[in-house]
Amino acid sequence: MQDKNKNEQKSFFEDVFAVARQIPYGRVSSYGAIANYLETVTARMVGWAMNKSFTADPPVPAHRVVNRKGELSGRHHFSTPSMMQELLENEGIIIEQDKVKDFKKLYWNPSDELAD
DNA sequence: CGTTTGACGGTCC
DNA sequence: CGGACCGCCAAAC
Structure with a gap:
């Protein structure tokens, strides 16, 4: 009963959020990677969906x-x-010039980690 | 309902 | 190496 109508649309947003939340601590991923993993959304959709991530629950x-x-x-x-x-x-990731240092090493690819 | 806008990505030159 | 351009697709206006 608490769920009320929280489902709203249950669109690609949830898929994007779900994958984003699966990013392990101290790791980073890319919009395209998530989009590529879902294959149902584009990188732009991911980034755009992130806008709503602040209102998403859990964050x-x-x-x-x-x-x-x-x-x-x-x-x-x-x-x-x-x-x-x-x-x-704070997660141990080094940022240099607004970029992730060793990004290639910290890169977390859902298609590779979540690949069945 | 047509146009614009994106936290993007890849290709082209 | 970087600027220019197109493609994705949904929401905002």
Whole structure:
């Protein structure tokens, strides 16, 4: 009974959130990777969906999601543009020039980790 | 209902 | 290496 009509649309948003929440601690992923994994959404949809991630419940670690270059492209959407970097550094991720250091090593590909 | 806009990605040059 | 362009597709206007 508590669920009420929380389902709303149950669209690709939930899929994106679900994958994003599966990103392990100290790791980062990219919008395209998630989109590629779902194959039902495009990278733009992922990024756009992240906008709603702040209202999603449970919250989504959007700070762990960066673009394919490892750049903190979405830092401006956080409370503060520096918050995203601090969050990542808080997880042991080094940020250099608004980019993830060793991004290639920290890159978490759902299609590779969640591949059956 | 047509146009614009994206937290993107890949290709082209 | 970087700027330009197209494609995705849904929401906002």
